[in-house]
Amino acid sequence: DAGVTQSPTHLIKTRGQHVTLRCSPISGHKSVSWYQQVLGQGPQFIFQYYEKEERGRGNFPDRFSARQFPNYSSELNVNALLLGDSALYLCASSLRAAYGYTFGSGTRLTVV
Amino acid sequence: DQQVKQNSPSLSVQEGRISILNCDYTNSMFDYFLWYKKYPAEGPTFLISISSIKDKNEDGRFTVFLNKSAKHLSLHIVPSQPGDSAVYFCAAAGLSNFGNEKLTFGTGTRLTIIP
Numbered sequence: 001d002a003g004v005t006q007s008p009t010h011l012i013k014t015r016g017q018h019v020t021l022r023c024s025p026i027s028g029h030k031s032v033s034w035y036q037q038v039l040g041q042g043p044q045f046i047f048q049y050y051e052k053e054e055r056g057r058g059n060f061p062d063r064f065s066a067r068q069f070p071n072y073s074s075e076l077n078v079n080a081l082l083l084g085d086s087a088l089y090l091c092a093s094s095l096r097a098a099y100g101y102t103f104g105s106g107t108r109l110t111v112v
Numbered sequence: 113d114q115q116v117k118q119n120s121p122s123l124s125v126q127e128g129r130i131s132i133l134n135c136d137y138t139n140s141m142f143d144y145f146l147w148y149k150k151y152p153a154e155g156p157t158f159l160i161s162i163s164s165i166k167d168k169n170e171d172g173r174f175t176v177f178l179n180k181s182a183k184h185l186s187l188h189i190v191p192s193q194p195g196d197s198a199v200y201f202c203a204a205a206g207l208s209n210f211g212n213e214k215l216t217f218g219t220g221t222r223l224t225i226i227p
Binding site for chain 2: 048094103106
């Protein structure tokens with residue numbers, strides 16, 4: 001059984017550039033969420049999508065955007081990258097929280 | 113504003129003994145509480161959850177206790193094993209009208225099991 005898959009696993013970008021991160025949820029999961037984890041902190045909620053609609057947005061600037069496709073995969077886009085965007089970006093899929101979100105292994109983004 | 117707090121950044125426990133990890137929360141709207149375990153270079157792995165209508169949930173060596181009046185939950189691991197060494201995150205979820213169960217995480221506790 002394939003779990004939540006994220007690509008790429010690692011990425012180095014320069015300040016001001018744009019980045020796109022990708023996520024494929026577990027088969028049958030229609031909800032995809034994105035989290036940012038900086039070193040020493042817990043994951044912070046960025047977005048949730050359910051049935052291709054945005055259902056929640058965390059306290060992140062408009063430089064962050066996302067979308068969900070008809071096959072329930074998702075992309076997270078970040079424009080005008082800042083050094084502070086360096087983090088582990090996690091994607092999670094779920095039926096609902098009662099069953100526990102399943103996380104992917106993340107994309108490690110480094111902005112230089 | 114840290115709505116979910118894990119005040120112990122690290123904990124060391126002898127193999128075979130009980131590990132107790134604690135978590136406090138401030139938001140009364142949280143309905144579900146979850147514990148995740150994270151190894152380096154991996155995503156968090158779901159361990160166990162508890163609904164706000166219960167005060168205890170058990171799954172094998174893992175038991176979660178919820179004290180709603182104190183806004184406190186704890187994870188007990190008995191007996192502790194070397195493979196339990198990891199960072200443990202407490203997370204809380206609240207339901208919205210759209211069924212958006214976003215997770216609010218604590219900062220994590222690094223558990224080290226000493227052989």
